[in-house]
Amino acid sequence: MKSLTIKTKDQAFTKSMEDQDCDKRFEQFITELLGEKPIEKNTTEGQKTAHSLPTSTYEYRGFLVVKCERCGAIRAFCSKTLIGKFICGNCGHETPFLPNMARVDVICKCGNHATYQTNITDDHFDIPCVACGSPIDVEYNYKEKQYQSMGRS
Ligand SMILES: [Zn+2]
Numbered sequence: 001m002k003s004l005t006i007k008t009k010d011q012a013f014t015k016s017m018e019d020q021d022c023d024k025r026f027e028q029f030i031t032e033l034l035g036e037k038p039i040e041k042n043t044t045e046g047q048k049t050a051h052s053l054p055t056s057t058y059e060y061r062g063f064l065v066v067k068c069e070r071c072g073a074i075r076a077f078c079s080k081t082l083i084g085k086f087i088c089g090n091c092g093h094e095t096p097f098l099p100n101m102a103r104v105d106v107i108c109k110c111g112n113h114a115t116y117q118t119n120i121t122d123d124h125f126d127i128p129c130v131a132c133g134s135p136i137d138v139e140y141n142y143k144e145k146q147y148q149s150m151g152r153s
């Protein structure tokens with residue numbers, strides 16, 4: 001136990017409290033007296049989210065094929081957690097995900113079958129196979145409203 005004392009010429013206030021609490025209160029009080037802004041995590045975090053608020057809230061998980069909206073680099077990966085954007089390894093740009101991303105169904109020459117979700121809107125593009133790394137040609141099937149690897153109907 002410690003005690004925190006605030007004293008003027010003719011008044012004194014003393015409060016006993018837990019050591020940790022006492023130190024914290026004392027620090028807070030001094031900071032306020034000196035006219036400095038109290039260091040509060042919440043304020044800075046709040047400002048941070050206010051800045052990046054208009055970004056998307058469309059979150060996806062699993063196999064994703066994403067194209068950087070700035071440099072056009074395509075990346076295929078699997079996310080175990082829900083993510084709302086992808087940070088380009090090439091240029092560092094953050095691409096927010098779109099609502100209703102298209103499905104991509106691919107079968108590689110190596111036999112690996114994978115289903116992705118993509119923000120790509122081109123008629124066809126290449127996906128690097130997650131198993132063997134070779135590029136797989138995919139094209140948009142307007143009937144099925146999804147992408148498929150070429151050579152399938
Ligand atoms: Zn990029």
Ligand SMILES: [Zn+2]
Binds near residue numbers: 109
């Ligand atoms: Zn493969």
